[in-house]
Amino acid sequence: MTERLSPTEQLTSPAPSTRSDRRAWLGLLVVLGPVLLVAMDNSILHLAMPRISESLSPSAGQALWILDVYGFVVGSLLITFGSVGDRYGRLRLMTVGAVVFGAASAGAALSSSPEALIAFRALMGIGGATLLPSGLAVISELFRDPRRRAQAIGIFAATFATGFAIGPVTGGLLLSVFPWGSVFLINLPVVVLFLVFAPTVLREVRGTRPGRVDVLSVVLSSAGLLLTVYTLKDAASHGLGWHQALTGLAGIALVWWFLRRQHRLEHPLVELGLFRERVFAFAIVTGLLSLLVWAAASYLTGIYLQSVLGLDVLTAALLAVPGALVLTVTCVVTPRFFERIGRRIALAAAHLFAGAGLALLLLAGTESGVGWFVASTMIAGIGYGISFSAVADVAVSAVPPERAGAAAAIAETSNELGNALGISLLGATAALVFRLSGPDVAGTLNETLAVPGLAEGAAESARAAFLSGMHVAVVIGSAVSFAVGLLILRLVPRAARVSQAAPASRRVR
Structure with a gap:
């Protein structure tokens, strides 16, 4: 009673x-x-x-x-x-x-x-x-x-x-x-x-x-991701050689084996059926791409502010604070608009804002550009904030509560891979442009400026070459962001909802 x-x-x-x-x-x-x-x-x-x-x-x-x-x-x-x-x-x-x-x-x-x-x-x-x-x-x-x-x-x-x-x-x-x-x-x-x-x-x-945790899946996922991330970061620092190629291929092979194994397990580490939902799949792509462009922009603009404009390290860090504040506020307020605008619009907006913010860096020059940098981080910060909030929400709402940790791990892993890819791909692209158009004194801007007795003309040429490389990376990152944003608007249904993962009996074997 x-x-x-x-x-x-x-x-x-x-x-x-x-x-x-x-x-x-x-x-x-x-x-x-x-x-x-x-x-x-x-x-x-x-x-x-x-x-x-x-x-x-x-x-x-x-x-x-x-x-x-x-x-x-x-x-x-x-x-x-x-x-x-x-x-x-x-x-x-x-x-x-x-x-x-x-x-x-x-x-x-x-x-x-x-x-x-x-x-x-x-x-x-x-x-x-x-x-x-x-x-x-x-x-x-x-x-x-x-x-x-x-x-x-x-x-x-x-x-x-x-x-x-x-x-x-x-x-x-x-x-x-x-x-x-x-x-x-x-x-x-x-x-x-x-x-x-x-x-x-x-x-x-x-x-x-x-079910118990499949030990072989643990080994395959951990070793595969470790080798893959290591290869990307090492290639960004030293270039792609035979050593990086071998470790990269080994990492990809282990990840492929891991994914194949998940299809056959009754209780897999990763529920691959989630990726059949377009909104979930695009959310993971959004998490990866947002960190990719953010990491690349942070890396390149850090060098730009210090080695091109001549700012000290702490001043350069403090200039990033307005963008960080916008990003933080956006993360907090974004969930209030989910019900009104839907996940489709939110995911697309993340890419469009990020692309627009990146594009402002094209206006930065070798003599001035602090204002454009701050404006870029603030506008792109809106996109990053939407991404972090929307991707996390989609991940944990896509599965029953008992599988929320594994789904959250997929989202966080996409962020980590994006972070590594940003410096490896876009950073390497900028470095390639520098080597092709620079004064051919050293492989990077900082190494060039550190050469004793470097002529002022060579230093100016090196700064201009770095800026050209940064602009090429910015164009690529911005174009990809706009393209994915438009693709989401085209392919994700207007009333997109993430359904919960299919039970084991319905998984593809």
Whole structure:
């Protein structure tokens, strides 16, 4: 028999929905801390590397590994940990990951050799890979109402994007006061707060997805993605040689084997049937392409501001703040328009805004261009913000709650691959134009400007050649963005909705 409350008790007792909402928003706040750290650690070392080089004296190869190993590990393990969290408990996985991330951060800060720092950065990547897909899946559990969930996902996406954008600024501010180890020690208070409050505020979801994790699929996906991302980044730094070609082919072969295996498994790591839905497939393409153009633009404009216009590193980082603010606000407000404009328009708008923002960089010159850079980041930031929010929402709403971690991992993996492809493809294109049209003194602009006794005419020629390469990359990125945006308007139905994944019995075998 259900106990009834008296009228007085009904007035004085907090409504269950109010308590539930309060708990959900507190849970979101607890999840956002680690998400911010994981994003920041993708870019916070950009300004710290000179200090690290002075202290540890890494070789050129070791310096690249210090910068890149974190992203390599995160990108290669997202799919694995998304599926593990769905099956064995997301809160448990996030807790273990936070401990690993915090301990590795402390170890990185105290490293006394390049090898030790590389190892601890890899451990940080393992911890970070547990936090992103499980964090997004936990949010889908906390907010069952689709509208509230979309708002929460928008805030999640804004936090991740903001962390990536403010990483260099945060690093610069810390390094102006503290030693280089501070860029890692800043992680510890946030990790401690998460470990204290997460068990109280967050609910555990365990054992909701059937079947054991297929070990061979884990090995294939992790090794394949690791080799693929490594090849792309290494080719961007050193050019495409036989070594990069072999590792790239090996990575592609392992990924192909992984995808073939998913068709035959009753409980796969990746539900390939999701990609039969056009809105889901275009959402993943949007996540990849948005990070591709963002990474390329950030990389090239960073060199442009410092080596062409002659700005210092911190000033260049601060000029990116307006665009980061626009991106953050867009992530937060975008979910409010989903019901009104639909996912089709939202995904198309992400590409059109990004393409328009990129196109403004064509107006930047060798003597001036700060205003065009800021305007570009602000307009493109609208597109990036829509993308981060829309892609995350489509991913977690495409599947039942028990598979949200694996779906979120697909979206996050597309971001990581886009990040690697941006520098590898568009960055390499800009470098090729520089080598063809530059003064033929060195392979890059920075190396050319560092040549002792370089004539001013050669320096000006090098700056102009770099700008030409950046403009070619911008034209390609902008054209692809516009093309995909128009393709979405043409191919995605007006009333596009993501249906949940087909059951195992209906999968193609």
